[in-house]
Amino acid sequence: MARQVQAARRIPLSRERVLEAAVSLADEAGIESFSMRRLAQELGVVPMALYKHVANKEELLDGMVEVIVGEIDPPLPGSDWKNAVRLRVLSARQALQRHPWARQALESRTNKTPAVLDYMDSFTGMFLAGGLSVDLTHHVMHALGGRMWGFTQELFDDSRSPNGSVPAEIPPQAPAAMLRQMADRYPNIVAIAASAAHDDQSVVGHGCDDQFEFEFALDLLLDGFERLHTQGWTSKRAEA
Structure with missing residues (x-):
């Protein structure tokens, strides 16, 4: 690992290399915890070295979108x-x-x-x-x-409606009393939710x-x- 870091440090820093590393870091850690300091650590350089290739974090994000x-x-x-x-x-x-x-x-x-x-x-x-x-x-x-x-x-981007009251999908283990209560209050939502074939790996809604x-x-x-x-x-x- 130490040799890999040393080898990486010997590679001249470029805008392309900075952007590629930034994309990889965001893939791994997410955009919320992304920072110029952490990117510099990944590249084995001081943070100021990055500013020779991108003016600030906003320009870095623009470049990442470009990639x-x-x-x-x-x-x-x-x-x-x-x-x-x-x-x-x-x-x-x-x-x-x-x-x-x-x-x-x-x-x-x-x-x-x-x-x-x-x-x-x-x-x-x-x-x-x-x-x-x-x-x-x-x-x-x-x-x-x-x-x-x-x-x-x-439509079913979240498990609850904007006011936090209506589940987008009905869990199969829901008690019968809850299902009846929901069917009485939200009959159209229940009809749609109960009608579709579902896939548990979906990110649109639970099962869609x-x-x-x-x-x-x-x-x-x-x-x-x-x-x-x-x-x-x-x-x-x-x-x-």
């Missing part, structure tokens, strides 16, 4: 726009699943970096290249929102197949965009 964006597959050449968009979104989802902290980092960026803007421009370009109008593409991007990065705010739910909604949106494009749809503002 994640670089992992997303480019548009598939020769593919129709609908399939190209679908594959791109799922690639983005895989990238963010490899780095659980990345979503939080993306959402915390107040300024769009060149890497993020490049991705957004390329993503928008897939619709325009497919023949969708600028007007329709504008609304398409609003509809997709964070889904273009492979994530979305799910989050990958299936994500792709289900994505396909609904893409089908809808395609239908509007075929119909020559325009917004009322564009017609004015």
Whole structure:
């Protein structure tokens, strides 16, 4: 181990090396406990050495996001726009699943970096290249929102409702009296929760197949965009 640390210290520090180490550290420790001091320890340098390559922690996070964006597959050449968009979104989802902290980092960026803007421009370009109008593409991007990065705010994102009173899913071991009480007060939630086949490894909700739910909604949106494009749809503002 001592030899590995010494060897690492002999490798010249660069922005690329700093960002790669930062991503690895965030993967291991999470973004909450991430710090410039800890990153410096991982690299075997003093904290001030990092500031030759990144001005501050915010610039470091921007660079880390840049690394994640670089992992997303480019548009598939020769593919129709609908399939190209679908594959791109799922690639983005895989990238963010490899780095659980990345979503939080993306959402915390107040300024769009060149890497993020490049991705957004390329993503928008897939619709325009497919023949969708600028007007329709504008609304398409609003509809997709964070889904273009492979994530979305799910209905069952937590085990409780916003007011903390309603479980998103009913545990199978719940007493019959509790089930009856919930069914009386929240009949529609209980009907939905009891109807679906569940996967215990889900992160969307207790038992929901989050990958299936994500792709289900994505396909609904893409089908809808395609239908509007075929119909020559325009917004009322564009017609004015």
